[in-house]
Amino acid sequence: MDKWLSHPTSLKILSVVIAILLFAVVHFDPELSPNQVASTIDTREFTAVKVGARGLDPDTQHLRSIEPSTVQMLVEGRLADLVATVPEVWVDVTGLGEGVHELVVRYDIPGRVTLRSITPSRVKVDIVPVQTKEFEAIIRTEGTPANGYKVADPIVKPNNRVFVRMPKDQLDAVAYVGAVINVEGVESNVVEQKVRLAAYDVNGNEIEGAVLNPSVVEVEVPITKPFKKLPLEIQFTGRLPIGMSIASFKPSTDTVTVYGPQDVLDEMEFYDEVYLNLSTVQRSGTYTLNLAPTGELAQIEPKQIxxxxxxxxxETITLPQIPVTMSGLSEGMKARFIVPESGTVDLNVTGAPSVLADLTAKDVQVIADLNGLPPGTHMVVLDVHLPPFVAQSFPQRLTATVQITDGTEEGASG
Structure with missing residues (x-):
């Protein structure tokens, strides 16, 4: 015995036996049955695994539904592997056309996990073809610009063509494609903005799921100021060279277009904020006048004339016996000329010979303004109205003596 125990081989064998016994003592669980100790395989059930689809071409296919949409799975394997398992369940729809198709359910699980069952093993998929249709983008505006300015038609850059891709059965629901731009309180000449386009139904509700190309466009919204076309009246300052008169005066236009707040335009009947300094006119020729907006006006066209x-x-001529017209006489009053008794005056006027040659008494008005005058004798300065480029010559100041009477008194005395 002593020799056997001292033999090296015997000692090695004994050491292995003792090690096995010690391992068994350490790892033994008295609460487990012998069958449980021996087994290392477990099972796991997945009750609602969503079924996906692979091979779907979004340009030509739309997956309307998968029925049923989930399956149950029972798998087995080591506990550690089962805990980490996240199964994927799917069907292959590659190349499928329109309609309902029954397909085998496929799955992906880790290699050390085994499928025991999958329920159901087949599902039905409904495939709808995808189509593309061209629309014109419609850009609407909301809000009101400042100062009564007006909104012109929006401009889509580079163009307003938009392609909408959707399932065939939904594409007919698209009434229009567009976007909305807010112009509330805008004072600038133009609003430039990038906007996201969307597809809308006939009720103006956005349709989800539509694929638009392009999906974003640049839009320019011109903000036009209210405008009004007005007669142009040119005013004069300064004096022509001594001894010269204007024979012909022809502006390149007799109207202008002014832009500004509507309430300002409503009050305007003509535009006369253009001045020609006659002292700069030394000879016959063409002269350029600059036009600029005044007051609350924002713009005037043209900018030059x-x-x-x-x-x-x-030349100076005399227009004889021009009638003097009375105006402004109070109601119930009567008036008569004392000087000149005839009620006419001789009027000396100066102008270009070609202009004076066509001048007649009908082109001239001489007015005695009696406005506010009481009964009695009054000397009034006469207002002389002459055609353009004809000036009153000597005397520069004409007067008349007028007697005003109360009509009732005169009637009583008569």
């Missing part, structure tokens, strides 16, 4: 002016040496 040309005026063709022809000068001639001045």
């Amino acid at each position: 040309d005026v063709e002016i022809e000068l001639e040496p001045s």
